[in-house]
Amino acid sequence: MxxxxxxxxxxxxxxxxxxxxxxxxxxxxxxxxxxxxxxxxxxxxxxxxxxxxxxxxxxxxxxxxxxxxxxxxxxxxxxxxxxxxxxxxxxxxxxxxxxxxxxxxxxxxxxxxxxxxxxxxxxxxxxxxxxxxxxxxxxxxxxxxxxxxxxxxEKHESSLPKNYHPSGPTTCGIEAQQHVLSRITSALINNHTPILLSADRGRGKSALLGLLAAKLPEQPFVICSRHFHALHSCFAMRANTLNQPVKHNSKTLANLSYLAPDALLQQAPSLDSNTILLIDEAATLPVHFLIQVAQLGFRCVFSSTLVGYEGNGRGYTLRFKRHLATHYPKHLDFTLTSPIRYASNDPLEQQIRRLFALECKIKPPSSSYQYSMRAITQAELATNNTLLEQVFSLLVLAHYQTSVDDLRQLLDAPDLYLYGAFCDDQLVAICLAVLEGGMPDPLAQDIINGKRRPAGHLMSQQLATTYGDRHFVSAHHARIIRIAVHPDMQRRGIGSQLLSAVENSLPRHISAVGTSFGLTTELLTFWHQQGYQPLKIGFKQDKASGEYALIALKPRKEPISASYQALFRQGFVYQLRTTYQHLDTSTVTAVLATLQSQQVSSEQLSYLHFLSQSTPNEQQICPFLWQLVTLQPILVKSLTNISSELIIRLVLQQHATQVVQQMLGLSGKKALVIKLREALQQVYEYFRH
CATH class of the missing domain: 3.40.50.11040 (Rossmann fold)
Structure with a gap:
């Protein structure tokens, strides 16, 4: 040959x-x-x-x-x-x-x-x-x-064996696939509990979903995945059962239809109550999205590859399964272990896993509560494969979109700072940061003018183009890429201590440390507690997570300009009427709690006193509450849940009165005005103290 x-x-x-x-x-x-x-x-x-x-x-x-x-x-x-x-x-x-x-x-x-x-x-x-x-x-x-x-x-003797002998037994997984198919079909007919289906690549998992739709042709199926093109084998198998050719761009075939993650949540109320939801590659989706899907009330099959290049966050296997065990104790869990397209113990599969550290598994930490922290170098990771696999397994666990490209970034990205926390010799937490900025003035100005988008420096460039200030790219910053803590070691302050260790290890010329993350109440609260101030929220939701990307900054030298904080506050409050109108109230409250406050005038306080002593109507209360909240956003956090939700939905996001009444379960306009007056009274008490 x-x-x-x-x-x-x-x-x-x-x-x-x-x-x-x-x-x-x-x-x-x-x-x-x-x-x-x-x-x-x-x-x-x-x-x-x-x-x-x-x-x-x-x-x-x-x-x-x-x-x-x-x-x-x-x-x-x-x-x-x-x-x-x-x-x-x-x-x-x-x-x-x-x-x-x-x-x-x-x-x-x-x-x-x-x-x-x-x-x-x-x-x-x-x-x-x-x-x-x-x-x-x-x-x-x-x-x-x-x-x-x-x-x-070319230069050396070739290392080809004289003969090839399999290193272990070779089996095919078709029989196992059919067995699991029968059990899942029976489970869907007889109960509504969530079903998990897990497999490594090549086990016929996606094809099984197509066969499942064929087994129950009278049932409507909706299949959801981050990428439609990843469902080729599912639709191909369904087409094969119908003796039809595969139409690559068609998202509906007989009783099987595709919806993207964000569309699924939006269209769920209009779906037939008999619909069965198939969530393919569930491990690549955020855990809170999977929980939302499970709560929709449909029969669900959550299918996922546990080892693969697609992004295989172990949060699925740990956090989501933990949620199911608590809220759906009778949920079913199936696994396909034997490959179908090739025999078991396949050399190429084993080699790919070894080359990309895909065999790494998260291990429970020792019972010791004592841990130590130290810096980790890329040179150490390149020579210590055990440590590399521990680091990568934590990164895979921490984020649902971690892929093997991230393994190369971990080893080859320049100016990378890593700190780890260890129990004995086992890594239990990791923090990664990368240096940004330090660009010459001409390049910085070209970035501001939209002429250049040089590689890297993502946070610095976004802030520079948001505020029109080239200082964000000419100054030296550090960006926290990821903090990952073993689930069994969380809630002990390890993440905060690791973050502090990285901040203290950075060179003196670094003027600020920042981070970017998907906006959730929990994450924003954590970063704000560490001294990070939000400066930018994206205008588009991630299609998989439904989250908006947020950038937060913690200055090490000069404080963040008050004008930039004011611009962010005003922009966020304004966008609540449009872009962020459907953002959940807990997240809105969390963002408002981070914003800088301004002084309320004596005239405004006098008017607040007047309203609190009278019986004001909706038209009097709402615009005035809007004034107060834009000046003192944190006050929303001090109100009762129903009052804060009412102010956010009606005053800030400006939903229609009838919509807010439905959201809060109020009987009518009169009940709404009563709740508004109660909220106004709480605001009055807030300023009195």
Whole structure:
């Protein structure tokens, strides 16, 4: 198939096919030589996907989005490492290789990886930084030194085995899939308790959802996922049961329809009460969204990949399952363990997991309540695989969109600060920060003018373009990327102490520390308690989480300009009537509690006293309460729940009177005015004290 160095490769491929296994093959050497070997492979295969941005390779494509290759299958796949090492793309591509196939990875000689810089590293670099090495690739070199892979080398002897023998039993999961399908079908017919379906990639989980809709053709099914294109196998299986071709862009097929996460919550009241909800890749969605879905009252199946490149937050397996155990103790939990598209103990699957630390599992901490904190370097992570897996497992646990691209960022991003908390030798918490800013004035001005958007410096650039102040990009800042604490160690102040340790370790020239996160009451309260002041809230909700991104800043030198705080306060209160009109009242209250207050005039206090002693109507109360709240936003937090909700919904978000009456369960206009007067009286008492 290729040259004399690997004349036994055809024999190995036949043995690989007999075992229904797939294998990673490294082709290493000069770029031109690697391309020559690839061309020979292409002449022997009629079904080979070539991922490269170099047109010297025949049939080469370099898709920008993973959905362009997901759902397809190929006899072999060639990935051109000289085009850049993109972990998400490699992991996704590996899933398209058929049983008996090769994943061919083109690289320089392994001995050169310690100093080789691939083009993709720029994605994890920032403006003004020139990478000189890659800890990520150096880790690969060390892994292959410890566990040699199939390799064809230009300079060295090839390391192909004489024969291929499976390392363990090879089984197929079709029978297990059908068994789980029957049990889930029966459960949906007989009860309404939530159902969990978990599996690693390649186990036929998404296809099972399509078969489930076919098993109950009289029932309407709505399937929800972060990305419609990820549901190809589900719709393909449903189409197959109908003997119909797959229409790739159609979001409805017989009794199966697709809704995006945000659309599902919005349209839930209008769905047929017999609808069954299928939540695919549930681990990539926020836990609070999953809880909302479970509370809708429909029969639900929450399906998820627990190991994969898609983003596999273990918050799903820990926090969501904990919620179900408390509120739905009779919920059912099914797992598919055996692959279908290839046999068990597949070498390629094991190699991909090892290369991208996908085998990392969160372990319970020791019973000790004592812990120590220290800095962790990227060089240490590159050589200490156990520590790297502990760090990555906590990051996966902390955020629902963590992917293998984040593993490369962890190892190769410049100016990264890491601090960890340890119980004995086990990591139980991690805090990551990255340096931003420090840009020259001409570039800073170009950013303000919208002419440049240099790589990195995300927080600094957003603040600069929001307030028109180039100081945000010319000054030096640090941005907290992530804080992750083991669930069994939370509520002990570890996160706050880690944050303080990182803040204290930063260079003296850092003028402020900031962070960006999805706006929730809990997160905002935490960051505000640590001294972080909100300065920007995004205008668009994340399609998966439904959350608005918030940027908060904590100055180390000069305080935040009072004018910027006033602009943020005024902008937020104004946007409550439009953009944030449907933001929940607890989150609105949390934001208001962080805002700077202004003095209320003696005339306003006199008018408040007058209203409190009379029987004012809605038209008198609402505009005046709006004045007071915009001056002293924190007062809302001091009111009773119904009063604060009434002021937020009616006065700030300006919902129609009839809508507010329904929201608060009030019998009519008279009851609403009574509650308004009670709220006014509480505001009066607030200012009296």
């Amino acid at each position: 290729l040259d004399y160095k690997h004349s036994n490769l055809p024999t190995l491929l036949k043995q690989l096919a007999d075992a229904r296994h797939r294998q990673l093959l490294l082709v290493t050497g000069r770029q031109a030589w690697c391309y020559q070997q690839s061309e020979q492979l292409l002449t022997q295969s009629s079904d080979c996907l070539v991922l490269s941005n170099n047109q010297l390779l025949s049939q080469a494509i370099w898709p920008d989005h993973l959905h362009q290759i997901l759902g397809q299958e190929f006899d072999h796949l060639i990935y051109d490492g000289f085009s850049g090492i993109l972990p998400n793309k490699i992991a996704a591509a590996a899933g398209t290789v058929k049983a008996g196939g090769l994943f061919v990875l083109l690289l320089p000689e392994l001995s050169e990886l310690e100093h080789w810089i691939d083009s993709a590293i720029q994605r994890w670099s920032s403006e003004g930084y020139t990478p000189t090495h890659s800890y990520f690739l150096n880790r690969w070199r060390q892994l292959w030194q410890r566990q040699p892979a199939w390799q064809i080398s």
